[in-house]
Amino acid sequence: MSTPTKEAAEPASKIDMKESGGGGEVPSFDVTLQVRRYDPEFSDEARWDEWTVTMYGTDRVLDALHKVKWEIDGSLTFRRSCAHGVCGSDAMRINGRNRLACKVLLKDLDLSKPVLVEPIKGLPVEKDLIVDMEPFFQSYREIMPFMVNNSPAPTGERIQSPEERERFDDTTKCILCAACTSSCPVFWTDGQYFGPAAIVNAHRFIFDSRDDAGDMRLEVLNDKEGVWRCRTTFNCTDACPRGIEVTKAIQEVKRAVLSRSM
Amino acid sequence: MTTTKSDALLPAQGIEAPRSGRIDPKYLRSGSSKSGSFEMAAWVFMRVSGAALVVLIFVHLTVNLLVGEGIHQIDFGFVAGKWANPVWQFWDLTMLWLAMLHGGNGMRTIINDYAEKDSTRMWLKSILYLSVIVIIVLGTMVIFTFEPCLLDGSGQLLESSPSFCQNV
Numbered sequence: 125m126s127t128p129t130k131e132a133a134e135p136a137s138k139i140d141m142k143e144s145g146g147g148g149e150v151p152s153f154d155v156t157l158q159v160r161r162y163d164p165e166f167s168d169e170a171r172w173d174e175w176t177v178t179m180y181g182t183d184r185v186l187d188a189l190h191k192v193k194w195e196i197d198g199s200l201t202f203r204r205s206c207a208h209g210v211c212g213s214d215a216m217r218i219n220g221r222n223r224l225a226c227k228v229l230l231k232d233l234d235l236s237k238p239v240l241v242e243p244i245k246g247l248p249v250e251k252d253l254i255v256d257m258e259p260f261f262q263s264y265r266e267i268m269p270f271m272v273n274n275s276p277a278p279t280g281e282r283i284q285s286p287e288e289r290e291r292f293d294d295t296t297k298c299i300l301c302a303a304c305t306s307s308c309p310v311f312w313t314d315g316q317y318f319g320p321a322a323i324v325n326a327h328r329f330i331f332d333s334r335d336d337a338g339d340m341r342l343e344v345l346n347d348k349e350g351v352w353r354c355r356t357t358f359n360c361t362d363a364c365p366r367g368i369e370v371t372k373a374i375q376e377v378k379r380a381v382l383s384r385s386m
Numbered sequence: 387m388t389t390t391k392s393d394a395l396l397p398a399q400g401i402e403a404p405r406s407g408r409i410d411p412k413y414l415r416s417g418s419s420k421s422g423s424f425e426m427a428a429w430v431f432m433r434v435s436g437a438a439l440v441v442l443i444f445v446h447l448t449v450n451l452l453v454g455e456g457i458h459q460i461d462f463g464f465v466a467g468k469w470a471n472p473v474w475q476f477w478d479l480t481m482l483w484l485a486m487l488h489g490g491n492g493m494r495t496i497i498n499d500y501a502e503k504d505s506t507r508m509w510l511k512s513i514l515y516l517s518v519i520v521i522i523v524l525g526t527m528v529i530f531t532f533e534p535c536l537l538d539g540s541g542q543l544l545e546s547s548p549s550f551c552q553n554v
Protein backbone atom coordinates (compact mmCIF):
# COMPACT_ATOMS: atom_id res chain seq x y z
CA MET A 125 0.00 0.00 0.00
CA SER A 126 1.51 3.25 -1.12
CA THR A 127 1.28 6.22 1.16
CA PRO A 128 -0.19 9.26 -0.56
CA THR A 129 2.22 11.99 -1.37
CA LYS A 130 2.59 14.27 1.55
CA GLU A 131 0.53 17.45 1.25
CA ALA A 132 1.59 20.75 2.66
CA ALA A 133 0.26 21.13 6.20
CA GLU A 134 -2.99 23.12 6.36
CA PRO A 135 -2.76 26.52 7.98
CA ALA A 136 -4.42 26.81 11.38
CA SER A 137 -6.99 29.10 9.83
CA LYS A 138 -8.07 29.24 6.22
CA ILE A 139 -8.69 32.93 6.58
CA ASP A 140 -5.59 34.97 6.17
CA MET A 141 -5.31 36.84 9.43
CA LYS A 142 -2.90 39.58 10.34
CA GLU A 143 -0.66 39.15 13.36
CA SER A 144 -2.66 41.57 15.49
CA GLY A 145 -5.80 39.58 14.68
CA GLY A 146 -9.27 40.80 13.71
CA GLY A 147 -10.31 44.07 12.17
CA GLY A 148 -9.18 46.29 14.97
CA GLU A 149 -10.73 46.78 18.37
CA VAL A 150 -14.50 46.74 18.76
CA PRO A 151 -15.50 50.15 20.11
CA SER A 152 -16.99 50.22 23.59
CA PHE A 153 -19.40 52.75 25.05
CA ASP A 154 -21.56 53.39 28.10
CA VAL A 155 -25.24 52.54 27.87
CA THR A 156 -27.89 53.60 30.33
CA LEU A 157 -30.75 51.12 30.57
CA GLN A 158 -34.08 52.08 32.08
CA VAL A 159 -36.14 49.01 32.75
CA ARG A 160 -39.75 48.78 33.86
CA ARG A 161 -39.73 46.54 36.94
CA TYR A 162 -42.68 44.80 38.54
CA ASP A 163 -42.58 42.23 41.31
CA PRO A 164 -45.98 41.45 42.83
CA GLU A 165 -44.29 39.71 45.79
CA PHE A 166 -43.00 43.06 46.97
CA SER A 167 -45.27 45.70 45.55
CA ASP A 168 -48.32 46.08 43.36
CA GLU A 169 -46.73 49.15 41.80
CA ALA A 170 -44.39 48.93 38.84
CA ARG A 171 -41.25 51.07 38.99
CA TRP A 172 -38.32 52.11 36.80
CA ASP A 173 -34.77 50.93 37.49
CA GLU A 174 -31.72 52.43 35.85
CA TRP A 175 -28.24 51.03 35.29
CA THR A 176 -25.26 52.22 33.29
CA VAL A 177 -23.09 49.49 31.80
CA THR A 178 -20.14 49.42 29.42
CA MET A 179 -21.00 47.56 26.24
CA TYR A 180 -19.40 46.89 22.86
CA GLY A 181 -20.35 47.73 19.30
CA THR A 182 -21.34 44.13 18.63
CA ASP A 183 -23.69 43.94 21.63
CA ARG A 184 -27.45 43.86 21.55
CA VAL A 185 -30.03 45.03 24.10
CA LEU A 186 -30.20 41.41 25.28
CA ASP A 187 -26.48 41.47 26.09
CA ALA A 188 -26.97 44.60 28.18
CA LEU A 189 -29.85 42.93 30.06
CA HIS A 190 -27.64 39.89 30.61
CA LYS A 191 -24.83 42.04 31.93
CA VAL A 192 -27.19 43.65 34.43
CA LYS A 193 -28.68 40.32 35.47
CA TRP A 194 -25.37 38.49 35.75
CA GLU A 195 -23.24 41.22 37.26
CA ILE A 196 -25.46 43.78 38.98
CA ASP A 197 -29.00 42.70 39.86
CA GLY A 198 -29.81 39.00 39.62
CA SER A 199 -33.48 39.66 40.27
CA LEU A 200 -34.01 41.28 36.86
CA THR A 201 -36.37 38.90 35.07
CA PHE A 202 -36.91 38.40 31.36
CA ARG A 203 -37.42 35.55 28.90
CA ARG A 204 -34.93 34.46 26.33
CA SER A 205 -34.01 31.11 24.86
CA CYS A 206 -32.18 31.09 21.56
CA ALA A 207 -30.73 34.61 21.81
CA HIS A 208 -30.65 34.66 18.01
CA GLY A 209 -34.08 35.69 16.78
CA VAL A 210 -35.44 32.19 16.32
CA CYS A 211 -37.54 31.27 19.35
CA GLY A 212 -39.56 34.44 19.83
CA SER A 213 -39.21 34.57 23.63
CA ASP A 214 -37.80 38.03 24.12
CA ALA A 215 -40.23 40.44 22.51
CA MET A 216 -40.26 43.65 24.54
CA ARG A 217 -40.90 47.35 24.13
CA ILE A 218 -37.55 48.99 23.41
CA ASN A 219 -37.71 52.78 23.23
CA GLY A 220 -41.46 52.44 22.72
CA ARG A 221 -41.26 49.96 19.86
CA ASN A 222 -41.85 46.24 20.02
CA ARG A 223 -38.62 44.44 19.20
CA LEU A 224 -36.75 41.25 20.02
CA ALA A 225 -34.03 42.24 22.50
CA CYS A 226 -31.71 39.75 20.78
CA LYS A 227 -32.04 41.51 17.42
CA VAL A 228 -31.54 45.15 18.41
CA LEU A 229 -27.92 46.28 18.25
CA LEU A 230 -27.15 48.89 20.86
CA LYS A 231 -25.12 50.92 18.38
CA ASP A 232 -28.29 51.43 16.30
CA LEU A 233 -30.05 53.19 19.20
CA ASP A 234 -29.72 56.78 20.34
CA LEU A 235 -27.38 56.22 23.29
CA SER A 236 -27.31 59.87 24.38
CA LYS A 237 -30.55 59.04 26.19
CA PRO A 238 -31.36 56.02 28.37
CA VAL A 239 -32.63 52.99 26.49
CA LEU A 240 -36.19 52.33 27.69
CA VAL A 241 -37.15 48.68 28.10
CA GLU A 242 -40.72 47.70 29.03
CA PRO A 243 -42.80 44.54 28.81
CA ILE A 244 -45.02 44.23 25.74
CA LYS A 245 -48.42 45.90 26.21
CA GLY A 246 -51.88 44.42 26.53
CA LEU A 247 -50.92 41.15 28.20
CA PRO A 248 -50.82 40.63 31.99
CA VAL A 249 -47.33 41.28 33.38
CA GLU A 250 -46.10 38.49 35.63
CA LYS A 251 -42.74 39.87 36.66
CA ASP A 252 -40.52 42.60 35.17
CA LEU A 253 -40.41 41.93 31.42
CA ILE A 254 -42.30 38.64 31.51
CA VAL A 255 -45.95 38.69 30.44
CA ASP A 256 -48.45 35.87 30.51
CA MET A 257 -48.79 34.74 26.90
CA GLU A 258 -51.88 32.60 27.51
CA PRO A 259 -54.42 35.14 26.18
CA PHE A 260 -52.25 35.46 23.06
CA PHE A 261 -52.21 31.70 22.51
CA GLN A 262 -55.91 31.48 23.24
CA SER A 263 -56.78 33.33 20.03
CA TYR A 264 -53.99 31.46 18.22
CA ARG A 265 -55.64 28.14 19.09
CA GLU A 266 -59.03 29.44 17.98
CA ILE A 267 -57.95 29.77 14.34
CA MET A 268 -56.94 26.09 14.15
CA PRO A 269 -53.22 26.46 13.39
CA PHE A 270 -52.80 23.00 11.92
CA MET A 271 -53.27 21.33 8.57
CA VAL A 272 -56.71 19.92 7.91
CA ASN A 273 -57.08 17.65 4.90
CA ASN A 274 -60.14 15.52 4.43
CA SER A 275 -58.94 13.47 1.46
CA PRO A 276 -57.27 10.11 2.12
CA ALA A 277 -53.55 10.37 2.75
CA PRO A 278 -51.53 9.76 -0.41
CA THR A 279 -48.62 7.34 -0.41
CA GLY A 280 -46.16 10.15 -0.97
CA GLU A 281 -46.25 13.77 0.01
CA ARG A 282 -49.08 16.09 -0.95
CA ILE A 283 -47.74 17.80 -4.06
CA GLN A 284 -47.80 21.59 -4.32
CA SER A 285 -46.47 23.79 -7.09
CA PRO A 286 -43.84 26.44 -6.28
CA GLU A 287 -46.48 29.08 -7.03
CA GLU A 288 -48.91 27.50 -4.58
CA ARG A 289 -46.18 27.39 -1.95
CA GLU A 290 -45.21 30.98 -2.64
CA ARG A 291 -48.79 32.12 -1.98
CA PHE A 292 -48.44 31.77 1.80
CA ASP A 293 -44.65 31.82 2.12
CA ASP A 294 -44.51 35.11 4.03
CA THR A 295 -46.79 33.96 6.83
CA THR A 296 -44.90 30.68 7.40
CA LYS A 297 -42.09 32.70 8.97
CA CYS A 298 -43.97 33.60 12.17
CA ILE A 299 -42.23 32.67 15.42
CA LEU A 300 -45.18 33.63 17.67
CA CYS A 301 -43.29 36.30 19.55
CA ALA A 302 -46.43 38.45 20.02
CA ALA A 303 -44.62 41.63 19.00
CA CYS A 304 -47.33 42.37 16.44
CA THR A 305 -50.40 41.65 18.55
CA SER A 306 -49.05 43.60 21.51
CA SER A 307 -48.24 46.59 19.28
CA CYS A 308 -51.85 46.90 18.11
CA PRO A 309 -53.87 49.71 19.74
CA VAL A 310 -57.09 47.81 19.11
CA PHE A 311 -55.72 44.89 21.12
CA TRP A 312 -54.54 47.14 23.98
CA THR A 313 -58.01 48.36 24.87
CA ASP A 314 -59.75 45.19 25.94
CA GLY A 315 -57.83 42.22 24.53
CA GLN A 316 -60.93 40.92 22.76
CA TYR A 317 -59.55 41.41 19.23
CA PHE A 318 -58.04 38.22 17.75
CA GLY A 319 -54.91 40.19 16.97
CA PRO A 320 -52.48 40.19 14.03
CA ALA A 321 -50.56 37.03 14.98
CA ALA A 322 -53.68 34.84 15.00
CA ILE A 323 -54.67 36.24 11.60
CA VAL A 324 -51.15 35.72 10.21
CA ASN A 325 -51.24 32.08 11.27
CA ALA A 326 -54.74 31.62 9.87
CA HIS A 327 -53.46 33.13 6.60
CA ARG A 328 -50.70 30.52 6.53
CA PHE A 329 -53.33 27.74 6.25
CA ILE A 330 -56.16 29.57 4.46
CA PHE A 331 -53.93 30.12 1.42
CA ASP A 332 -52.29 26.68 1.54
CA SER A 333 -53.60 24.62 -1.39
CA ARG A 334 -53.30 21.41 0.67
CA ASP A 335 -55.58 22.62 3.43
CA ASP A 336 -59.36 22.05 3.45
CA ALA A 337 -60.46 24.10 6.46
CA GLY A 338 -59.96 27.58 5.01
CA ASP A 339 -63.71 28.23 5.11
CA MET A 340 -63.90 27.40 8.80
CA ARG A 341 -61.03 29.75 9.58
CA LEU A 342 -62.63 32.52 7.55
CA GLU A 343 -65.82 31.94 9.52
CA VAL A 344 -63.89 32.17 12.81
CA LEU A 345 -62.27 35.44 11.71
CA ASN A 346 -65.51 36.95 10.41
CA ASP A 347 -66.25 37.59 14.06
CA LYS A 348 -67.24 40.79 15.80
CA GLU A 349 -63.68 40.70 17.20
CA GLY A 350 -62.13 39.34 14.01
CA VAL A 351 -60.46 40.90 10.97
CA TRP A 352 -62.91 43.82 10.76
CA ARG A 353 -61.46 45.38 13.90
CA CYS A 354 -58.18 45.99 12.07
CA ARG A 355 -57.70 49.74 11.44
CA THR A 356 -54.70 49.32 9.15
CA THR A 357 -52.30 51.22 11.41
CA PHE A 358 -49.28 49.12 10.28
CA ASN A 359 -47.92 48.90 13.86
CA CYS A 360 -47.81 45.13 13.43
CA THR A 361 -45.82 45.22 10.19
CA ASP A 362 -43.38 47.63 11.81
CA ALA A 363 -43.03 45.39 14.87
CA CYS A 364 -42.56 42.01 13.19
CA PRO A 365 -38.95 40.80 13.70
CA ARG A 366 -39.35 38.35 10.84
CA GLY A 367 -40.24 41.10 8.38
CA ILE A 368 -43.64 39.56 7.68
CA GLU A 369 -46.01 41.95 5.91
CA VAL A 370 -48.56 41.47 8.66
CA THR A 371 -50.99 44.22 7.65
CA LYS A 372 -51.02 42.93 4.08
CA ALA A 373 -51.79 39.41 5.29
CA ILE A 374 -54.70 40.75 7.35
CA GLN A 375 -55.97 42.64 4.31
CA GLU A 376 -55.82 39.46 2.22
CA VAL A 377 -57.84 37.58 4.82
CA LYS A 378 -60.40 40.42 4.87
CA ARG A 379 -60.75 40.07 1.10
CA ALA A 380 -61.10 36.31 1.36
CA VAL A 381 -63.87 36.65 3.96
CA LEU A 382 -65.58 39.23 1.77
CA SER A 383 -65.46 37.25 -1.48
CA ARG A 384 -66.55 34.10 0.35
CA SER A 385 -69.76 35.76 1.55
CA MET A 386 -70.59 37.24 -1.84
CA MET B 387 -66.47 5.51 19.88
CA THR B 388 -67.69 8.07 17.43
CA THR B 389 -66.18 11.45 17.09
CA THR B 390 -68.03 14.31 15.53
CA LYS B 391 -66.24 16.30 12.90
CA SER B 392 -65.54 19.24 15.16
CA ASP B 393 -64.16 16.94 17.89
CA ALA B 394 -61.72 15.62 15.38
CA LEU B 395 -60.72 19.08 14.30
CA LEU B 396 -60.36 20.55 17.75
CA PRO B 397 -58.66 17.88 19.85
CA ALA B 398 -57.95 20.30 22.67
CA GLN B 399 -61.58 21.24 23.16
CA GLY B 400 -62.78 20.56 26.67
CA ILE B 401 -59.29 20.37 28.11
CA GLU B 402 -58.42 23.45 30.08
CA ALA B 403 -55.34 25.36 29.06
CA PRO B 404 -52.51 24.78 31.54
CA ARG B 405 -52.63 28.08 33.34
CA SER B 406 -56.18 29.20 32.72
CA GLY B 407 -58.10 30.21 35.78
CA ARG B 408 -55.43 32.36 37.31
CA ILE B 409 -55.43 35.02 34.61
CA ASP B 410 -57.51 38.11 35.19
CA PRO B 411 -60.52 37.44 32.92
CA LYS B 412 -60.28 40.97 31.50
CA TYR B 413 -57.31 39.77 29.44
CA LEU B 414 -59.06 36.71 28.03
CA ARG B 415 -61.26 36.69 24.99
CA SER B 416 -64.73 36.17 26.31
CA GLY B 417 -65.26 33.64 23.55
CA SER B 418 -68.93 34.39 22.98
CA SER B 419 -68.19 34.81 19.31
CA LYS B 420 -70.76 36.93 17.57
CA SER B 421 -71.17 36.92 13.83
CA GLY B 422 -69.25 39.67 12.19
CA SER B 423 -71.55 40.09 9.20
CA PHE B 424 -72.62 43.49 10.49
CA GLU B 425 -68.99 44.49 10.98
CA MET B 426 -68.23 43.33 7.45
CA ALA B 427 -71.13 45.36 6.06
CA ALA B 428 -69.95 48.38 8.07
CA TRP B 429 -66.42 47.92 6.70
CA VAL B 430 -67.66 47.81 3.09
CA PHE B 431 -69.98 50.76 3.73
CA MET B 432 -67.07 52.91 4.99
CA ARG B 433 -65.21 52.36 1.73
CA VAL B 434 -68.19 52.76 -0.62
CA SER B 435 -69.54 55.84 1.18
CA GLY B 436 -66.03 57.27 1.36
CA ALA B 437 -65.66 57.01 -2.42
CA ALA B 438 -69.11 58.59 -2.93
CA LEU B 439 -68.28 61.37 -0.46
CA VAL B 440 -65.18 62.37 -2.41
CA VAL B 441 -67.39 63.25 -5.41
CA LEU B 442 -70.25 64.71 -3.36
CA ILE B 443 -68.04 66.90 -1.17
CA PHE B 444 -65.72 68.22 -3.87
CA VAL B 445 -68.55 69.14 -6.25
CA HIS B 446 -70.30 70.77 -3.29
CA LEU B 447 -67.20 72.80 -2.42
CA THR B 448 -66.55 73.75 -6.05
CA VAL B 449 -70.10 74.91 -6.75
CA ASN B 450 -70.39 76.84 -3.49
CA LEU B 451 -66.94 78.36 -3.14
CA LEU B 452 -65.22 78.50 -6.54
CA VAL B 453 -67.70 78.82 -9.40
CA GLY B 454 -69.30 82.23 -10.13
CA GLU B 455 -68.59 84.85 -7.51
CA GLY B 456 -67.10 82.21 -5.27
CA ILE B 457 -67.28 82.62 -1.57
CA HIS B 458 -68.99 86.05 -1.80
CA GLN B 459 -72.11 84.62 -3.39
CA ILE B 460 -73.13 82.64 -0.34
CA ASP B 461 -76.12 84.07 1.45
CA PHE B 462 -79.64 83.06 2.34
CA GLY B 463 -80.76 83.59 -1.25
CA PHE B 464 -77.98 81.39 -2.68
CA VAL B 465 -78.92 78.47 -0.47
CA ALA B 466 -82.61 79.03 -1.15
CA GLY B 467 -81.93 79.05 -4.88
CA LYS B 468 -80.06 75.76 -4.74
CA TRP B 469 -82.80 74.08 -2.76
CA ALA B 470 -85.41 75.20 -5.23
CA ASN B 471 -83.74 72.73 -7.61
CA PRO B 472 -84.54 69.02 -7.00
CA VAL B 473 -81.05 68.01 -8.19
CA TRP B 474 -79.39 69.97 -5.36
CA GLN B 475 -82.03 68.81 -2.91
CA PHE B 476 -81.12 65.24 -3.77
CA TRP B 477 -77.38 66.03 -3.74
CA ASP B 478 -77.46 67.61 -0.32
CA LEU B 479 -79.72 64.89 1.04
CA THR B 480 -77.32 62.16 -0.10
CA MET B 481 -74.38 64.07 1.29
CA LEU B 482 -76.13 64.56 4.62
CA TRP B 483 -77.10 60.91 5.02
CA LEU B 484 -73.82 59.45 3.81
CA ALA B 485 -71.65 61.85 5.82
CA MET B 486 -73.67 61.30 8.98
CA LEU B 487 -73.77 57.52 8.66
CA HIS B 488 -70.10 57.39 7.62
CA GLY B 489 -68.99 59.79 10.35
CA GLY B 490 -71.29 58.11 12.88
CA ASN B 491 -69.94 54.67 12.09
CA GLY B 492 -66.40 56.03 12.20
CA MET B 493 -67.05 57.44 15.67
CA ARG B 494 -68.60 54.11 16.71
CA THR B 495 -65.35 52.41 15.67
CA ILE B 496 -63.27 54.89 17.61
CA ILE B 497 -65.43 54.38 20.72
CA ASN B 498 -65.11 50.60 20.37
CA ASP B 499 -61.35 50.94 20.03
CA TYR B 500 -60.72 53.31 22.90
CA ALA B 501 -63.44 52.92 25.54
CA GLU B 502 -62.15 50.46 28.12
CA LYS B 503 -65.25 49.93 30.21
CA ASP B 504 -68.50 48.52 28.84
CA SER B 505 -70.49 51.20 30.65
CA THR B 506 -68.41 54.07 29.19
CA ARG B 507 -68.80 52.49 25.79
CA MET B 508 -72.56 52.21 26.19
CA TRP B 509 -72.94 55.84 27.25
CA LEU B 510 -70.75 57.26 24.51
CA LYS B 511 -72.53 55.22 21.85
CA SER B 512 -75.97 56.23 23.13
CA ILE B 513 -75.02 59.90 22.89
CA LEU B 514 -73.53 59.29 19.44
CA TYR B 515 -76.56 57.47 18.02
CA LEU B 516 -78.93 60.05 19.46
CA SER B 517 -77.05 62.96 17.90
CA VAL B 518 -76.75 61.18 14.54
CA ILE B 519 -80.52 60.61 14.49
CA VAL B 520 -81.32 64.20 15.53
CA ILE B 521 -79.06 65.68 12.85
CA ILE B 522 -80.27 63.36 10.07
CA VAL B 523 -83.94 63.99 10.90
CA LEU B 524 -83.53 67.77 11.27
CA GLY B 525 -81.42 68.04 8.11
CA THR B 526 -83.83 65.98 6.04
CA MET B 527 -86.79 68.04 7.25
CA VAL B 528 -85.03 71.29 6.40
CA ILE B 529 -84.14 70.15 2.89
CA PHE B 530 -87.71 69.08 2.09
CA THR B 531 -89.77 71.67 3.92
CA PHE B 532 -87.56 74.67 3.21
CA GLU B 533 -89.73 77.68 2.23
CA PRO B 534 -87.67 80.73 1.23
CA CYS B 535 -90.61 83.05 0.37
CA LEU B 536 -92.33 83.62 3.71
CA LEU B 537 -95.41 85.81 3.87
CA ASP B 538 -96.37 88.04 6.77
CA GLY B 539 -99.84 88.10 8.34
CA SER B 540 -101.32 90.23 5.57
CA GLY B 541 -100.04 88.01 2.77
CA GLN B 542 -97.11 90.29 1.86
CA LEU B 543 -93.63 88.88 1.18
CA LEU B 544 -91.27 89.40 4.09
CA GLU B 545 -88.61 92.00 3.35
CA SER B 546 -85.83 89.51 3.96
CA SER B 547 -87.06 87.24 1.17
CA PRO B 548 -84.63 86.63 -1.69
CA SER B 549 -85.31 88.54 -4.88
CA PHE B 550 -86.55 85.58 -6.94
CA CYS B 551 -89.63 85.38 -4.68
CA GLN B 552 -91.10 88.40 -6.59
CA ASN B 553 -91.55 86.19 -9.65
CA VAL B 554 -93.32 83.35 -7.89
Ligand code: HEM
Pocket residue numbers: 354355356432433435436437439440443485486488489490491492493495496
Ligand atom coordinates in the same frame (compact mmCIF):
# COMPACT_ATOMS: atom_id res chain seq x y z
C1 HEM C 1 -63.89 62.83 1.58
C2 HEM C 1 -64.14 61.58 1.42
C3 HEM C 1 -63.97 60.54 2.51
C4 HEM C 1 -63.34 59.35 2.33
C5 HEM C 1 -62.68 58.83 1.04
C6 HEM C 1 -63.40 58.64 3.59
C7 HEM C 1 -62.90 57.35 3.79
C8 HEM C 1 -62.90 56.70 4.99
C9 HEM C 1 -62.57 55.32 5.19
C10 HEM C 1 -62.14 54.33 4.12
C11 HEM C 1 -62.66 55.07 6.53
C12 HEM C 1 -62.43 53.73 7.21
C13 HEM C 1 -61.09 53.64 7.90
C14 HEM C 1 -60.94 52.30 8.56
O1 HEM C 1 -61.82 51.43 8.47
O2 HEM C 1 -59.91 52.11 9.18
C15 HEM C 1 -63.04 56.29 7.17
C16 HEM C 1 -63.20 56.46 8.53
C17 HEM C 1 -63.77 57.57 9.11
N1 HEM C 1 -64.33 58.65 8.46
FE1 HEM C 1 -64.19 59.00 6.50
N2 HEM C 1 -64.04 59.41 4.51
C18 HEM C 1 -64.43 60.58 3.89
C19 HEM C 1 -65.15 61.63 4.46
C20 HEM C 1 -65.52 61.69 5.79
C21 HEM C 1 -66.38 62.72 6.38
C22 HEM C 1 -67.05 63.86 5.61
C23 HEM C 1 -66.47 62.44 7.70
C24 HEM C 1 -67.21 63.19 8.80
C25 HEM C 1 -68.49 63.41 8.73
C26 HEM C 1 -65.65 61.28 7.97
C27 HEM C 1 -65.47 60.70 9.21
C28 HEM C 1 -64.81 59.52 9.43
C29 HEM C 1 -64.52 58.98 10.73
C30 HEM C 1 -64.89 59.62 12.08
C31 HEM C 1 -63.87 57.76 10.53
C32 HEM C 1 -63.33 56.81 11.60
C33 HEM C 1 -61.85 57.01 11.73
C34 HEM C 1 -61.11 55.74 11.77
O3 HEM C 1 -61.68 54.66 11.64
O4 HEM C 1 -59.88 55.82 11.91
N3 HEM C 1 -65.10 60.84 6.79
N4 HEM C 1 -63.19 57.29 6.21
Ligand code: SF4
Pocket residue numbers: 212297298299300301302303304305320321324363364365366367368370
Ligand atom coordinates in the same frame (compact mmCIF):
# COMPACT_ATOMS: atom_id res chain seq x y z
S1 SF4 D 1 -46.23 37.87 12.80
FE1 SF4 D 1 -44.14 38.58 13.31
S2 SF4 D 1 -44.50 39.92 15.12
FE2 SF4 D 1 -46.34 38.67 14.89
S3 SF4 D 1 -46.01 36.91 16.28
FE3 SF4 D 1 -45.33 36.30 14.19
S4 SF4 D 1 -43.11 36.77 14.16
FE4 SF4 D 1 -43.97 37.86 15.94
Ligand code: FES
Pocket residue numbers: 203204205206207208209210211212213214215224225226227
Ligand atom coordinates in the same frame (compact mmCIF):
# COMPACT_ATOMS: atom_id res chain seq x y z
S1 FES E 1 -34.16 34.93 22.48
FE1 FES E 1 -35.03 33.69 20.92
S2 FES E 1 -35.85 35.22 19.62
FE2 FES E 1 -34.72 36.43 20.98
